[in-house]
Structure formats: C-alpha cells, structure tokens
Amino acid sequence: MAVQRAEAFPLHTSDDVVRVRQIVRGWSVELGFSLIDQTKVVTAASELARNTVTYGGGGTARLEALQDGGRRGLRVVFEDKGPGIADIERALQDGFTSGHGLGLGLGGARRLSSEFAIESRVGEGTRVTIVRWR
C-alpha cells in the first residue's frame, strides 16, 4: 500500500472544522469517491475534527491519499495532546456522554468508515484514524 499524497491541517477553531470538512470533500472528489462515500467520509471527519477542537484542546488533521493494489482510499488521522479518553469502549457506545457530551461522534464515525482505529492515553492525548476506501 502506498501513500500518494499527504498533508496536515490545524484544528483549533470551529472555522478549522469547516475548512477540514471542505478539504476532505475536495480530496474525496479527486479520488473519485461516489457521492455517498464522499458524504460518509466528510461526516465522519466532521465528527472527529470537532472532537479534536472541543475536547482535545486543538490538534491536527492529517490527510493521506492511499493506493492499495487497484483500489484507492483516503485516510485521515486526528491527533491532539488533550486530556485523553479514560474508557474508550464506553466512548464508542452511542449516546455516551462523559458530561462533556462526546455523544454520538466516535461510534458514528466508526460506522461511517471502512477502517477505524483509536489510541488514547489519559493526560497525554488522543489519535483517531479513519480510512474510507473507494
């Protein structure tokens, strides 16, 4: 599997969330994603970008255009150095809120993506990776 193109973007304000949404859409259009797949990856990215800004104290979104054999994909990695998530399993359940309202974000983002991975350590930060294949 090869990374054709990679770029990182800051996520500190809600304007950044909107911008990352639009950039993710742009990349997915270029990769030839169907409208449904575009919508799924952009929505998942929106959820995670917002989490990074609101709960992670700001961070980055790194986009990578992937090529694996015949298929193309888009990977987005959301990283922050925020408080981290203590109970990841619970956070992934729908409707979960730690009082900060993480709510539907993580579980939804996972269901909307082809691949999903999350690493988090309390006091150190969180990294969420999603991949959407064409």
Added chain:
Amino acid sequence: MAAKTRLPEILQHHQASLVTDWLKRQREVLGHRAGNEREDRELAERLLKALGEVTRGGAVTDTDQGEWAGVRELLGDFSRERARQGYSPAETAMFVFSLKQPLFDRFRQEVGKDSDALASELWTTTLLVDRLGLYTTESYQKAREEVIARQQQELLELSTPVVQLWDGVLALPLIGTLDSDRTQVVMESLLQRIVETGAMIAIIDITGVPTVDTLVAQHLLKTVSAARLMGADCIISGIRPQIAQTIVHLGVDLGDVITKATLAGALAVALGRLGLAVCRAPGKA
C-alpha cells in the same frame, strides 16, 4: 538477432501479393468464421504498411518498443472489436498467425538456396508474428474484462429497478439474494428516485427474496429510516412465512414499519394514504 534480415524489404516490395495471400490463408484457416472481406483487407493493408515502416528502423521483433505503438494500436483496436463481436481469442489470434505462411513462401522464393539465411529469416518471422498474435490475445483479455465489468453493472442496475406505480407511489421489487453491497446500491437508488419523483410512499417488495439475514434486515430498516428522514414513508410487502419466522427468530424489531403480505395490499394502503380510491368506471357492469 545479429544477421541482417530482409523482412522490411519483403514487406515493402511484396505488400500487395502478401495481402492477397494473407487473406486467402485466413479464410482457409477460419472458414466461415472469417470476418468481412473488405474490412479484413483494409486492416491487412494497414498492418503490413505499418509493419513495413517500423521494421525499416531495424528493430524487427522488439514489439514492446515505442516505435511499435502504431502497430500495437491497430492490433489492440482490432482485438477489442473482435471481442465485442463475440470472436474467441484463438480466432482473433489466427488472423495474425495466418501471416506466417505467406511470409515463409516469399522467403523461400527470395532466399531459398541459402539454407542458413532461410532458417534465420523464418525464425525472425516466427518471432515477430508470434509476438503480434500474442498481443492480440492480451488485448482480447482486457477487452473481455471490460465487457464483463459493464455487464455486471448493468445486471446490478437491472435487478434493482424502481418503478412508479402511481403518482407519488414507488415500488422496489427485490429479486434474488441480497448481499450487503447490493442492498447498499438498492438503498441509494430508491432514495434517489424518491427525490426525483417526489414520491410520498415507497413499497419495498421482497416476495422474490428467498432468505433474509440480520444484516439484510438491518439494511432494509435503515432504508426505511432514511426515507422517513427525507419525508417519505415505506411499506414492506411480500414477507413470506419463512422470512417472517426468521425476522422474529433473529429478534429484528420492525418497529412501526408497515408490512403487508402482498404488493397489491401495499398499493391499496398507499393509495388510501394519498386519499385516492379505485372505483368502477361508470357504465361498466
């Protein structure tokens, strides 16, 4: 390929007779499967001309090289066309291989007395024609794959037709086994049609679906939810006893989704919802 070959010379000076002999040989080999005479003649002339030009450069058998692009293109187009017309890859390749005999004949005439030279020329010719023939086979494969991919797409679309039963009522009769991918496609096309036709009710008929598993049931329910979010209602019809059992057994919660045994029953409900009624035409018994 050290020795200088007279192939370019032969191709140039004997083009007309080569074409005639080549076509004759094709007809011998392919019989009634040979193509249209005029078209074949045209192609043979163009190929021999292109071969004559490219071999003059010296690289007589390096068909991979850039200079051979013109010849490859001719062969590729020919191969794709034959694939489209339903010819087998062997038949397509035989068109090319039939060129050997005429060329061998020419070489025997020109070089016959010198057996070493003849052997060398025949070998060069064999190499070249084999490569050209194999190239048509490769192109053929690619073309067939494209046809199959397109047919698969058409089949997928054909098997998920959305019909408008009435103004504002759509029906999606599903036939065959549903898998995850197909159900996704089905979902999307139904929702798209709802927007396009402004339908208020969509009837999903599963009479033609032999089995339903949890995944498919979930997909169907998601379709219903999505349609609702858009402002249209769904009715599921054609649930056979076995499927009803499976649904209960799997613990799938149909919630408040309306279900009817038959498409006809669903249509009646739909029309009723729209405030429509079917009545006998005046004057008919």
Added chain:
Amino acid sequence: MERIPILKMGNYLLVSIQVDMHDQLALALQDDLTERIVQHRAHGVLIDISALEIVDSFIGRMIGNIAAMARVLDAQTVVVGMRPAVAITLVELGLSLPGVHTALTVERGMTRLQELLEAESLNGRPAS
C-alpha cells in the same frame, strides 16, 4: 459573524440553510429561532436543508433541539429537502431526530404544517 436569515410567512417561520455552518453559527440560529418564535407567536417552523451536503451529529442535534424548544413554545417543526446521502449518513450515525417532522419539499412541508396545526386545534392538544 453573519447570521442565518429567518423569514416570517404568516403564522410560520421559514429558515433556509445555505451555508456550511460552523458551530457558533448553528448555535446562533438556535437562539435566533427561539426568540423569533416567541416574538411572532409563530406556530410552525420550516427548516429547509436542501442545500446541505453534510449534516453531522452536531447539526443533527441542533435540529432536534430546535424542534424540542419549538414544541415547548407551542410550535411544530418540519424539516424539508434532506438529501439521500445525508439521510443515509444520519441513519448510520444513529440520529433519529425525534419530534421532527419531515417532507420532501418546502411546498409539502407547508402542507404538513397546516395539517399538524389543524389536527392540534381539533384535538385541543399538540400533534405528536
């Protein structure tokens, strides 16, 4: 910061969301609508999202909140023009938008609002 325009149409309020909203804009819309419902004693809110290509959980919940607050203020909410891709995504996100009525077009949405209000006045109690 620009705000999303809210139009008054008789007894109803009409909102057409045309832009990709950032969070503050969405919250401002929530506030503005609530204020205007009271101000005009509106009985219906029509939210047109036909221009929205993305509705994530935040926007989804905002819509749900608007409907809930409108209800408390004695108004019904109808959301119109949801795109198929958006509908599919919202379902995957698990958002069901309770208390939100939906319709395909603004026209149908108005009809729906009328129906809801008529039903309400007949029963003496809000339609669910």
